[in-house]
Amino acid sequence: MISEKMIKLAQNNSAIRAMFEEGNQMAALYGRENVYDFSLGNPNFPAPAAVKKAVTDIISSEDSVFVHGYMSNAGFESTREAVALSLNKRFGTAFGIGNIIMSVGAAGGLNVVLKTLLNPGDEVVTFSPYFVEYGNYVRNYDGVLVAVEPNLKDFQPDPDMLSSCITAKTKAVIINSPNNPTGVVYSADSIRKIAAVLEAKQKEYGTSIFIISDEPYRELAYDGVDVPYLTKFYKNTIVCYSWSKSLSLPGERIGYIVVPSEADEFRLVFDAACIATRVSGFVNAPSLQQLVVARCVNEMTDVNAYDNNRQLLYKGLTDSGFTCIYPQGAFYMWMKTPADDKEFSNAAKKFNILVVPGASFGCPGYVRIAYCVAKKTIERSLPSFKKLAEEYGLKS
Amino acid sequence: MISEKMIKLAQNNSAIRAMFEEGNQMAALYGRENVYDFSLGNPNFPAPAAVKKAVTDIISSEDSVFVHGYMSNAGFESTREAVALSLNKRFGTAFGIGNIIMSVGAAGGLNVVLKTLLNPGDEVVTFSPYFVEYGNYVRNYDGVLVAVEPNLKDFQPDPDMLSSCITAKTKAVIINSPNNPTGVVYSADSIRKIAAVLEAKQKEYGTSIFIISDEPYRELAYDGVDVPYLTKFYKNTIVCYSWSKSLSLPGERIGYIVVPSEADEFRLVFDAACIATRVSGFVNAPSLQQLVVARCVNEMTDVNAYDNNRQLLYKGLTDSGFTCIYPQGAFYMWMKTPADDKEFSNAAKKFNILVVPGASFGCPGYVRIAYCVAKKTIERSLPSFKKLAEEYGLKS
Numbered sequence: 001m002i003s004e005k006m007i008k009l010a011q012n013n014s015a016i017r018a019m020f021e022e023g024n025q026m027a028a029l030y031g032r033e034n035v036y037d038f039s040l041g042n043p044n045f046p047a048p049a050a051v052k053k054a055v056t057d058i059i060s061s062e063d064s065v066f067v068h069g070y071m072s073n074a075g076f077e078s079t080r081e082a083v084a085l086s087l088n089k090r091f092g093t094a095f096g097i098g099n100i101i102m103s104v105g106a107a108g109g110l111n112v113v114l115k116t117l118l119n120p121g122d123e124v125v126t127f128s129p130y131f132v133e134y135g136n137y138v139r140n141y142d143g144v145l146v147a148v149e150p151n152l153k154d155f156q157p158d159p160d161m162l163s164s165c166i167t168a169k170t171k172a173v174i175i176n177s178p179n180n181p182t183g184v185v186y187s188a189d190s191i192r193k194i195a196a197v198l199e200a201k202q203k204e205y206g207t208s209i210f211i212i213s214d215e216p217y218r219e220l221a222y223d224g225v226d227v228p229y230l231t232k233f234y235k236n237t238i239v240c241y242s243w244s245k246s247l248s249l250p251g252e253r254i255g256y257i258v259v260p261s262e263a264d265e266f267r268l269v270f271d272a273a274c275i276a277t278r279v280s281g282f283v284n285a286p287s288l289q290q291l292v293v294a295r296c297v298n299e300m301t302d303v304n305a306y307d308n309n310r311q312l313l314y315k316g317l318t319d320s321g322f323t324c325i326y327p328q329g330a331f332y333m334w335m336k337t338p339a340d341d342k343e344f345s346n347a348a349k350k351f352n353i354l355v356v357p358g359a360s361f362g363c364p365g366y367v368r369i370a371y372c373v374a375k376k377t378i379e380r381s382l383p384s385f386k387k388l389a390e391e392y393g394l395k396s
Numbered sequence: 397m398i399s400e401k402m403i404k405l406a407q408n409n410s411a412i413r414a415m416f417e418e419g420n421q422m423a424a425l426y427g428r429e430n431v432y433d434f435s436l437g438n439p440n441f442p443a444p445a446a447v448k449k450a451v452t453d454i455i456s457s458e459d460s461v462f463v464h465g466y467m468s469n470a471g472f473e474s475t476r477e478a479v480a481l482s483l484n485k486r487f488g489t490a491f492g493i494g495n496i497i498m499s500v501g502a503a504g505g506l507n508v509v510l511k512t513l514l515n516p517g518d519e520v521v522t523f524s525p526y527f528v529e530y531g532n533y534v535r536n537y538d539g540v541l542v543a544v545e546p547n548l549k550d551f552q553p554d555p556d557m558l559s560s561c562i563t564a565k566t567k568a569v570i571i572n573s574p575n576n577p578t579g580v581v582y583s584a585d586s587i588r589k590i591a592a593v594l595e596a597k598q599k600e601y602g603t604s605i606f607i608i609s610d611e612p613y614r615e616l617a618y619d620g621v622d623v624p625y626l627t628k629f630y631k632n633t634i635v636c637y638s639w640s641k642s643l644s645l646p647g648e649r650i651g652y653i654v655v656p657s658e659a660d661e662f663r664l665v666f667d668a669a670c671i672a673t674r675v676s677g678f679v680n681a682p683s684l685q686q687l688v689v690a691r692c693v694n695e696m697t698d699v700n701a702y703d704n705n706r707q708l709l710y711k712g713l714t715d716s717g718f719t720c721i722y723p724q725g726a727f728y729m730w731m732k733t734p735a736d737d738k739e740f741s742n743a744a745k746k747f748n749i750l751v752v753p754g755a756s757f758g759c760p761g762y763v764r765i766a767y768c769v770a771k772k773t774i775e776r777s778l779p780s781f782k783k784l785a786e787e788y789g790l791k792s
C-alpha cells in the first residue's frame with residue numbers, strides 16, 4: 001500500500017536509533033546513571049555560553065518579523081557572510097556569500113547536494129566504515145552507494161582501493177574526516193592521493209566527480225592534528241557542515257553547504273542547490289539559529305573535555321585488554337571486538353553498556369563507542385567494560 | 397552533468413520566489429515603503445509576545461543539552477502531548493502523542509508524508525488553483541500530480557470533477573483550506589461530499605486513498621466561519637500543520653503531522669513517517685522551537701489585523717472596478733485580471749505592485765495578492781491599483 005522503499009526501511013530500522021530508544025527504556029528501568037549509553041552522537045556538553053547570550057540578545061533586540069521570517073532559500077546574507085569570512089580566515093580560502101547555502105544540519109545539506117547532483121543509477125562512493133545514513137540519502141535520489149573496503153591497517157582512505165571503485169557512473173565521493181565511526185583524521189597526504197585519483201578518473205571518463213566533504217567534526221581534533229580543508233586540494237569539492245557538534249546544537253538542525261566558485265558548472269550547481277533546499281521541503285535553515293551561529297561562528301564547545309574523555313576511555317579499554325584505534329578526532333572510539341560485533345554488543349547490554357556494532361557502518365568486527373558523554377559515565381562504565389573483557393577471556 | 401530533474405527546475409524557477417528577490421531589488425532602488433510587495437506569504441506581523449517570553453524562559457531556565465539536543469525523530473514527547481491535547485480540546489478528537497510527529501514546517505511535513513506513501517507512478521490529486529510546490533513535492537517521489545479543474549463559480553472543491561480524476565493509481569488527495577491562493581474555506585458540506593467520493597472510490601478500486609490536509613492557515617479564518625477538522629469526516633486523513641502563519645514563525649520551520657489511529661495500516665504509516673523524517677535529512681523539527689510551540693500552543697497571531705487588511709484591500713480593489721473572491725480565510729486575495737494574468741502582473745510592476753500570476757497556481761486569469769503586509773502598504777498601494785484599473789478601462 002504505502003511506499004515500498006519505506007516499508008523496507010521500516011522493517012530494517014536504524015540500529016543506532018533503535019538503541020537510542022532502548023537506552024531510554026533501560027534508563028527508566030535502572031536509572032539513567034546506571035546505564036552506560038555510548039550509542040548516539042548526542043553531545044552531552046552544553047552549548048557555549050555565547051549561544052545562550054546570542055539567543056537572548058537577538059530575541060530582546062531584533063525585530064520579530066526579521067528574526068522568525070522568511071529569507072532567501074540560501075539563508076540570511078549576514079550569516080552567509082560571517083561563515084565565508086570565518087572560513088577564509090581559518091583556511092585561507094576566498095569564499096563569498098555566493099558560495100554559502102545555509103542548511104538544515106549536515107544531514108539536510110547532504111540531501112540537498114545529492115538531490116542536486118544525482119541522476120538515477122549514478123554511483124556515490126564512500127570509504128568503509130561509514131555513517132549508515134549515507135546509503136539512505138543516496139537511495140533517496142535513486143543513486144547507488146558504493147562502499148570501498150575498509151583499510152584495516154589504520155583506516156586511512158586507500159587511494160588504490162578507491163580507484164578500483166570509480167566508474168563512468170561515479171558522480172561523487174563522500175569523505176568524512178574526522179571520521180564517524182573511527183575517529184581517524186584523513187591526512188593531507190591521503191587527501192592529495194584521493195584528489196590525484198579523482199583528477200585522473202575525471203579525465204579518463206570525461207566526467208565531473210565531486211568530493212562531498214561531510215565535516216560536522218571538523219573542529220573536534222586532538223593533539224594539534226591538522227584537518228586539511230578539502231576545497232584547497234580538489235576544486236570539485238562541496239562541503240557540508242553542521243554546528244551539531246562544534247556548538248552542541250544537534251537538535252537545532254543548523255549547518256551550511258559550501259560550493260566553491262571554481263567547481264565545474266558552479267552557477268548551475270549553486271542555483272540548483274538553492275532550489276533543492278526549497279523543493280525538498282527544508283525551505284531554509286531555521287531562522288533564529290542562523291542568526292545565532294552568525295554571532296558564534298568563532299565559538300567552540302569544550303574540546304578539552306572530549307579530549308579528557310578520549311584519553312580516559314582509551315586507557316580504560318586498552319588496560320582491560322581491548323584493542324582500539326586511538327582517535328585523533330570526532331568523539332568516537334572504534335574498538336575491535338573479541339567476537340561477532342552484534343553478539344558482542346548484545347553481551348554488553350547485560351552490563352548496561354550500549355555500543356553500536358560495526359556492521360551498522362559496513363565494517364563488522366568492531367563496535368563504535370560514542371564518548372560524547374559525561375566523564376562520570378565513562379568512569380562508572382570502566383569496571384563493567386573490564387568484566388565484559390574478562391567474559392571474553394581478554395587479559396588486563 | 398548534474399541531476400536532470402534539477403536542471404529543469406533551475407530553468408523554470410518559482411515565479412513567487414523570483415518575485416521575492418525582485419521585490420528586494422526594487423526596495424533597494426525605490427525604497428521599501430514605495431514598493432507594494434504582495435508576492436509572498438511572509439507574515440508582516442510579529443510573533444505573539446508569548447513566543448518571545450517562551451524563548452527567554454526556556455533559554456534561561458532549561459538545560460542546554462536538553463534544549464538543543466537530539467530527541468526521537470518524532471519530536472519531544474512533551475510537545476507532541478501539548479499538540480494532541482490542544483487539538484482534542486478544540487476539535488473533539490482523541491489524539492495522543494502516538495499520533496503526532498513534529499515536522500520541519502508544513503513543507504517538511506508534506507514531503508515526509510508523500511515519501512511515506514508514494515510509489516513511482518502513483519497519482520496525487522489536488523484542486524486548482526493550488527500551491528505550486530505541490531507538483532515539486534509529488535515529483536520528488538516520482539509521483540504524478542493531477543490537478544482538478546478550478547471551479548470558477550466559488551472555488552469550492554467540486555466532488556464530481558474530483559471523482560472523474562480518481563483512478564486506481566490515486567494514493568492521495570491534497571486539500572488546502574483555508575486555501576492558498578483563493579482564501580476560500582472549504583465548507584463542511586464540501587468536505588462531506590469529498591469524503592463520500594473517496595469512500596466510494598476506495599471500495600471501487602480496493603485501495604486506500606489518503607486525504608492530506610495541508611492546513612497552515614487553519615486559524616486564519618474570518619467572520620466566524622467554521623473550518624472543518626478533516627479527520628472527523630474521513631478516517632484516512634493525514635494532517636500537515638505549520639506555525640508559520642498562526643505564530644508568525646515562517647523562517648523557523650516548525651510544524652507537525654497528525655496520523656489518526658483509525659487510518660489504514662496506521663502503525664506502518666506512522667513508523668514509516670518517523671523514518672522518512674530521519675532519512676530525508678530533517679532528522680527532527682528544530683528543538684528549541686519545539687519547546688516554544690509547546691508553550692504557545694494556544695497563542696495566536698493578530699487575526700484582527702489580517703481581517704482589517706482583508707476588508708480594506710477588498711473594498712479598495714472592488715471600488716476601483718476589480719473583481720475579487722471575498723476571502724474567508726488565509727491572507728490572500730484572489731483577483732480576476734482584466735487581461736492575461738502574466739501580462740497584468742508585469743503591468744502592475746510599473747506601479748511598483750508585485751502580485752503573483754494565477755498561472756503559477758494552475759489557474760490563469762487571476763492574480764494572488766498576499767495581504768499579510770503592513771496596513772500602510774495597502775493604504776499606499778490603493779491609488780496605484782486604481783491607476784492600474786484605469787489603464788485597463790475598469791470603472792470605479
